Amino acid sequence: MFLQYNRIIFGAVAAYTTPGAINPQNIIVDASTDASVGSEPRMIIPKINVDAPVVYGAASDTKSQSEAMKRGIAHFSIPGASAVPGQVGNAVFAAHSSNDAFAAGDYKFVFAQNEKLVKGDIIYMNYNSKRYTYKITSTEVVMPNEVSKVQLNTNKPMLTLVSCVPLGTAEKRLLVFAEQINPDPNKATSTSESGSSQQQGNNSAIPGKPEPTILERLFGG
Template identity: 35%
Template sequence: MYKKSLYKTNLFLIFGVIAIVISLSGLLLLFSNIIKAELKYQFKKINLSNKSKEKQVLLPVKPVDNNFSVIIPKIDINAKVIPNIDPFNSKEYLDALSKGVAHAKGTSYPTEAGNTFIFAHSTTASIINVNRYNAIFFLLDKIEKEDMIYVVYKGKSYQYKVYNKVIVDPNRVDFLTQKSKRQTLTLMTCWPFGTTLKRLLVFAEKN
């Protein structure tokens, strides 16, 4: 009787361990893109700190799309930009965000004066959507003043220098309509990642 009870206990323990392993594997798979992005960023930081203390110049890589792309060397972003997307039409921008990041309809293009607005965020707090919609701008909070951002548009590259970064409430849409004689760039994503609680915005100006 004792042996049978011990056998059942061991069996439950084995099944418990298997269930935990399967659950952890599922979580790793779900967050694989985010984990990969964070590891690449940390590895790059270690490499740069081990090299010369002089300021490192990170050159942009070949763009994924010569028609419209955004490149941020510091956080290894090289993403296709889907142009002229309505930021208030969830069906339209979710479709765009499954292919890259979105350029907000009504905002400027890099060849024009004014603000070019590019966004990547999810519309639901569902954990399933974290990898699909948020991974591209997942490390956007690592961007700081003086960091460089490159936008490739119709075969030409444009360089922007970051001058500010803010976190705001989701009802702040005035950034979409701001007018400027300067040539500026705004990047936006949901914050914290995987939620729609706040918006993280990075502002840069063309060099």
């Protein structure tokens, strides 16, 4: 029974301890204020104590995304959802909410508390030594194959967070949508649809499936 629910147990514990080991100096009180940041790409969500590296350049297939999520929050890029911070379009980022406690990587529970995020909450993105601030506009739960839900026809710079729900399962995906509010979104640049990670087509699944548990590996679950 313990092995069957270890994702839920460890995910719940991690959600109330250190899902991102946040540095208080990274929090901006005024979301409209510009800030000097380092060169490392990072995502900061003060409400749920997330401060984690972001991995760009991974292909959109499940294996590549899973490898990227071992190293932090993975940027997911397909046609119609290939923006990066500061670009018009949808920038999609996926991370584990509750992976197997014994799986490789240090970021098994980064998005464990995403279900607590609501309209108006703030997300910070450090990208190319610049900070971008986003405000959450809505959330939605979808099936893993509903890729069109992140392929948004928008003229705004946006981002979407992707995580598995319910906690401890990979049955569905929670999407958290946010719009850039700083720097001035009207100055966002256009999105390039070229690049290997954007040539995967529309057959991709929304990422987030956790690795098999030890029990599943042993018995083929």
